[in-house]
Amino acid sequence: MTTHFVRITVKNLLKKSTEGQVKRMLTPDNGIQLTGRRRDIYLACEEMDFTWDQKEIENFDSMWTEGKSIRQMGDVLDRDPDEVLILALDRIKKRKIKERPGGVLGVMA
Template identity: 55%
Template sequence: MAFTRPNAKNEIFFKQRVSIYLACEEMDFTWSREEVKEVDQMWNEGIDVRSIANKVQRDPDELLILIIDRAKKGFIKQRTRGLFGTEVINLELC
C-alpha cells in the first residue's frame, strides 16, 4: 500500500495540525531558467556536484534537489559516476 500525502494546499489538512515542522525552510529551491540550463549543461558534461554548486554559487543541498527534479523529469542523463561526475573544475580559472 502506497503512502499518499495530502495536498499541501489543502486548508483542512493544515487546520488539523497544531504545529508543523517545515524541512529545509532556510534553503532556496527557486532557480532561474538560465541557472537551470547552466546546471543541466554542466551535469551532462560530467562536472561534479560540488563544482557545479560552487560555479552557480548555491548550497550543494539546494543543487541536489534540483538534480533530483531534473532527473525525474528526464532533462538530465544518468551518469556512470553519479554525483561525482568525471570532471572537477578549477573555479579560479572561470
C-alpha cells in the first residue's frame, strides 16, 4: 500500500470551497476522509512520482539542452518517461528550459 501525503492549508481550503460543498473529517487512524460530493474522486497518475531533487533537475536540464529524448532521459534518471515528460512540461511552463530542435521529444528520439 502506498501512502500519499497531502498538504492542505486552511486558507486554501476556505478559498476553494464552502462548508456545504466539501466536508472534511480528520481521524487519527485514517488521515483525511472525504465526504459529500468529493468522496468518489479520481486521482490521475497516482502511481507516478513527480518529486525531483536538485541534482536530477540539473541532469534533466543538461540532457534537455543536449537534445536527448524523453525516453533516454528516463533511462539515465531511472524514471518513467511519463514522469520525465511532466517535468519537461513544468520546466517549459516556468520558462526554465528553452525550445530545442526536435521539440519535447528531442533530436535523439
